[in-house]
Amino acid sequence: xxxxxxxxxxxxxxxxxxxxxxxxxxxxxxxxxxxxxxxxxxxxxxxxxxxxxxxxxxxxxxxxxxxxxxxxxxxxxxxxxxxxxxxxxxxxxxxxxxxxxxxxxxxxxxxxxxxxxxxxxxxxxxxxxxxxxxxxxxxxxxxxxxxxxxxxxxxxxxxxxxxxxxxxxxxxxxxxxxxxxxxxxxxxxxxxxxxxxxxxxxxxxxxxxxxxxxxxxxxxxxxxxxxxxxxxxxxxxxxxxxxxxxxxxxxxxxxxxxxxxxxxxxxxxxxxxxxxxxxxxxxxxxxxxxxxxxxxxxxxxxxxxxxxxxxxxxxxxxxxxxxxxxxxxxxxxxxxxxxxxxxxxxxxxxxxxxxxxx
Amino acid sequence: xxxxxxxxxxxxxxxxxxxxxxxxxxxxxxxxxxxxxxxxxxxxxxxxxxxxxxxxxxxxxxxxxxxxxxxxxxxxxxxxxxxxxxxxxxxxxxxxxxxxxxxxxxxxxxxxxxxxxxxxxxxxxxxxxxxxxxxxxxxxxxxxxxxxxxxxxxxxxxxxxxxxxxxxxxxxxxxxxxxxxxxxxxxxxxxxxxxxxxxxxxxxxxxxxxxxxxxxxxxxxxxxxxxxxxxxxxxxxxxxxxxxxxxxxxxxxxxxxxxxxxxxxxxxxxxxxxxxxxxxxxxxxxxxxxxxxxxxxxxxxxxxxxxxxxxxxxxxxxxxxxxxxxxxxxxxxxxxxxxxxxxxxxxxxxxxxxxxxxxxxxxxxxxxxxxxxxxxxxxxxxxxx
Numbered sequence: 001x002x003x004x005x006x007x008x009x010x011x012x013x014x015x016x017x018x019x020x021x022x023x024x025x026x027x028x029x030x031x032x033x034x035x036x037x038x039x040x041x042x043x044x045x046x047x048x049x050x051x052x053x054x055x056x057x058x059x060x061x062x063x064x065x066x067x068x069x070x071x072x073x074x075x076x077x078x079x080x081x082x083x084x085x086x087x088x089x090x091x092x093x094x095x096x097x098x099x100x101x102x103x104x105x106x107x108x109x110x111x112x113x114x115x116x117x118x119x120x121x122x123x124x125x126x127x128x129x130x131x132x133x134x135x136x137x138x139x140x141x142x143x144x145x146x147x148x149x150x151x152x153x154x155x156x157x158x159x160x161x162x163x164x165x166x167x168x169x170x171x172x173x174x175x176x177x178x179x180x181x182x183x184x185x186x187x188x189x190x191x192x193x194x195x196x197x198x199x200x201x202x203x204x205x206x207x208x209x210x211x212x213x214x215x216x217x218x219x220x221x222x223x224x225x226x227x228x229x230x231x232x233x234x235x236x237x238x239x240x241x242x243x244x245x246x247x248x249x250x251x252x253x254x255x256x257x258x259x260x261x262x263x264x265x266x267x268x269x270x271x272x273x274x275x276x277x278x279x280x281x282x283x284x285x286x287x288x289x290x291x292x293x294x295x296x297x298x299x300x301x302x303x304x305x306x307x308x309x310x311x312x313x314x315x316x317x318x319x320x321x322x323x324x325x326x327x328x329x330x331x332x333x334x335x336x337x338x339x340x341x342x343x344x345x346x347x348x349x350x351x352x353x354x355x356x357x358x
Numbered sequence: 359x360x361x362x363x364x365x366x367x368x369x370x371x372x373x374x375x376x377x378x379x380x381x382x383x384x385x386x387x388x389x390x391x392x393x394x395x396x397x398x399x400x401x402x403x404x405x406x407x408x409x410x411x412x413x414x415x416x417x418x419x420x421x422x423x424x425x426x427x428x429x430x431x432x433x434x435x436x437x438x439x440x441x442x443x444x445x446x447x448x449x450x451x452x453x454x455x456x457x458x459x460x461x462x463x464x465x466x467x468x469x470x471x472x473x474x475x476x477x478x479x480x481x482x483x484x485x486x487x488x489x490x491x492x493x494x495x496x497x498x499x500x501x502x503x504x505x506x507x508x509x510x511x512x513x514x515x516x517x518x519x520x521x522x523x524x525x526x527x528x529x530x531x532x533x534x535x536x537x538x539x540x541x542x543x544x545x546x547x548x549x550x551x552x553x554x555x556x557x558x559x560x561x562x563x564x565x566x567x568x569x570x571x572x573x574x575x576x577x578x579x580x581x582x583x584x585x586x587x588x589x590x591x592x593x594x595x596x597x598x599x600x601x602x603x604x605x606x607x608x609x610x611x612x613x614x615x616x617x618x619x620x621x622x623x624x625x626x627x628x629x630x631x632x633x634x635x636x637x638x639x640x641x642x643x644x645x646x647x648x649x650x651x652x653x654x655x656x657x658x659x660x661x662x663x664x665x666x667x668x669x670x671x672x673x674x675x676x677x678x679x680x681x682x683x684x685x686x687x688x689x690x691x692x693x694x695x696x697x698x699x700x701x702x703x704x705x706x707x708x709x710x711x712x713x714x715x716x717x718x719x720x721x722x723x724x725x726x727x728x729x730x731x732x733x734x735x736x737x738x739x740x741x742x743x
Binding site for chain 2: 086280281335338339341342343344345347350354
């Protein structure tokens with residue numbers, strides 16, 4: 001029952017509907033390079049490299065999200081969508097699917113591939129230049145700025161800053177400069193990159209819903225994977241081995257999550273795998289976000305993601321067969337299929353890992 | 359000396375001067391609890407063959423007195439326990455003794471026991487020569503008189519069969535397809551068992567010789583004449599698969615069949631309810647099996663019984679398991695699932711499952727740490743000086 005759409009895909013995401021559930025569609029390679037330099041799950045990136053194409057299954061959660069996005073009113077504050085579900089059920093993939101839809105509609109994408117990366121394993125932690133009690137993460141910030149630049153090239157020249165930013169005694173960005181310059185500033189000067197990130201986000205917030213028609217109109221899609229990192233604990237430590245009070249990047253992101261702006265949507269996904277100090281069995285929003293996170297994110301639209309159902313499993317199985325991924329002769333028989341169903345319990349990631357060595 | 363011509367194998371000569379009373383009594387000693395590995399171990403392996411060691415140590419009067427005391431004591435015991443002395447069996451005696459003298463000893467053979475003196479005092483050979491020093495048996499000076507007399511007997515039988523064959527040939531009635539003795543499901547007696555019967559020590563070569571002779575006897579077409587004799591030297595093997603008790607198939611109020619079974623592995627205990635007409639969901643300790651067993655190997659263990667029987671998507675399993683580690687828990691669950699499946703499956707399948715090893719409880723247990731060593735096997739650092 002699976003069906004590969006091989007032709008031009010830019011419009012196709014708009015036409016995905018209920019009837020297409022369980023079928024695969026191809027992401028065009030140019031889009032992958034631009035939109036998802038680091039956005040996709042690592043195993044999926046490997047799969048793209050192996051199969052020489054990126055095929056995503058159309059599934060109900062993503063369809064639900066896209067339908068909400070189509071029907072939302074963008075003059076009002078943005079709706080927050082939270083994808084939640086068990087480990088390995090496809091939250092990140094659904095998020096990427098929805099994001100691809102936004103991209104093909106021409107929105108401006110702010111994509112944080114994994115917020116957990118900003119909360120643990122940071123090599124450098126500098127005290128912030130602007131505020132004394134905060135801490136900066138220059139490497140992560142500059143990395144993110146580079147990706148942002150690649151994704152949103154066409155907007156950079158159009159948008160202008162609304163106020164003057166002073167970085168150091170000698171450097172500042174004047175009002176009215178294109179956003180591209182701001183970003184270059186952040187990329188070149190690592191010390192102030194985190195503040196640049198904050199400035200960029202602020203600019204986008206202010207300008208998102210600003211002009212309804214004309215040159216400057218754009219819709220903003222904020223996509224954060226691993227949202228629970230923003231309100232969870234950090235595993236970072238200062239040099240004297242105490243916990244930092246506040247991190248610039250996290251602080252700015254939190255501001256972004258509030259719906260005090262308009263003209264866009266906030267798509268988020270929870271993630272347990274990268275989370276710090278959370279038990280493996282937790283997957284509900286209340287558990288992973290914690291009290292503080294939950295209060296901040298309220299109200300939100302929860303979208304649950306679950307394991308494959310029969311049809312989707314069939315489709316995935318046929319896809320792997322089609323690509324000659326299942327080499328073992330036994331896996332092509334009925335018995336083998338039943339074994340696969342049992343061993344993976346129709347969980348997408350486990351199925352993928354299973355088939356990887358068959 | 360009248361020992362020749364008798365089918366003597368063992369001489370329980372209790373009284374002086376009596377000979378010819380060579381009874382062949384095949385003793386079935388009570389077989390102690392065997393470990394569940396299927397190596398067949400006869401009890402005679404464990405006891406030293408005291409009987410063949412030396413001459414009579416207990417006099418016949420002594421033994422008779424013991425027997426009398428035993429009988430009297432049995433009646434007293436029956437009275438004490440309030441049961442009928444006439445119908446008091448050995449099992450009842452065992453039960454009563456275990457009740458009256460509870461013992462915490464681990465070694466079962468060290469616990470108090472009340473058995474018939476024949477079972478307690480080893481069988482011994484009586485003096486085998488008369489008052490003048492002349493031996494009774496003609497083969498006494500071979501040293502292993504019972505063994506050699508047995509060999510003589512077997513050879514006599516071979517000769518008798520050959521004579522019978524010739525007679526049939528002369529009459530013209532010789533046929534090759536006569537009634538054959540059924541030997542499946544039985545095995546030759548072990549060397550230790552024959553030693554026990556003969557009350558003598560024999561060597562390995564002697565034993566091989568005896569078995570060769572018996573095989574020769576069997577190879578002749580008319581061996582069915584001596585079937586009874588031969589079967590005395592064969593021991594029946596029990597049919598293993600009949601030993602498993604199949605858990606009863608119970609029915610839900612809705613009419614759905616289900617069965618309950620337990621399994622154990624290395625101090626992990628599992629208990630399973632297998633419900634029919636399900637869809638292959640498995641819940642363990644309230645959680646999905648995918649969450650409870652993230653390791654693939656454990657899920658494969660769970661899958662194996664169902665895959666083997668071919669009923670993969672048919673059952674719903676609800677299980678609880680505790681103790682030990684994840685592998686042992688998976689093994690315990692697997693055993694429990696196989697046992698529960700027995701009630702849904704036919705007889706032939708049961709035998710196949712047994713041969714696949716699904717129904718055998720894994721006897722491996724954590725080995726004890728010994729004093730003077732670091733662990734069970736690891737020794738302390740060896741210093742040369």
